[in-house]
Amino acid sequence: MSVQIFILSKLMKENTYPYKLKKQLSEPIPLDQLGGLTESKLYYHFDSLAKKGLIETVEIIKEENRPDKQVFSITAKGREELPKLIYSLFKNADDIKGMTVGLVNLKYVERDEVVNILKNRLEKVKGHWDEIKGIEEQLQVSKENEWFVDFMSSYISSLNESSIHWLEKLINTIKRDEN
Template sequence: MAMNLVILGLLMEGDKHPYEMQQVMQERHMEHYIKLAKGSLYYAVEKLLKQEQIAVREVVKDQSRPDKTIYYITEKGKGTFQELLKKQFKAETNYYHPMYTALAFIHLGDSKMISRILKDRIEHTKFQLEMLERVYQFYGDGAPHGSVSIMKNAHELCKVELAWLEKLHSDALDGLFENNRKIKNEQRP
């Protein structure tokens, strides 16, 4: 669903060749905030073409390169775009952080290893936060308002993640996860 929405949205902005779509997706760093399967763009374009959501505007022939097919969005595609947009806004999902599984068993892990891993994650998250700030400084003022909203949300989520990781690291240094292990072991008959 996401790839179809992206393709139709890009064509709502103007006619494009799939390679141009790919370039715009990269320029906007969509891979950081939209889950897109690699290699699915051309497949989705073909599918949308068969469904008459998009159509061929022209085929540009060049002797030194393969033919370039330029697509546009049809009236049917514009309706589908609006429906997909509505579905995406209403979509709900459960969020599963990759660390949640490890946290369920943290009391069984080696505390020194866990402390080092958390410290590394903190440093990595600080780097991500810096990168997000640089991206915003570079694109922020000239980006569409929706993109600015994405950047601001990513920045805020990263700050929350950093605070959470720092608290976990502090708890690990204070031995709180080890204390949990001792309590569990003492309760056994």
């Protein structure tokens, strides 16, 4: 989903073709390699978006001794779907890192809606954390497993506190930057 949001957001600015996007992603920092985005994956996502009617071919560039380049444009349906995809990304991402493409494309969505999605997510994380703490208090641990339970408890506590901290910070940042 992130790759498709990326493609649609690029097409909101200008018509382009897959190889050009791949090249832009690799310079000056090889973001394509860091994200594991191969050329074939990029072409697959362009094809998938075209089949859904979210993008369309607007030009074919022919060059001697080179493969034809299909230049794509976003359709009206694609413009309508982009915000929905971004909202879905915020709802379903495993963590903030998974929201990156949505965060850099906030201009295509209602910030209040994103804040509401993130607040709901925050409440779920806090509720889940309360459940875990409740279970932890009921555990009866043998002496030989105390080290393991202490270690895992500290590890999970640290992860949850970090998630809560960064979600709260993200919510506040989005709210502050909407003015």
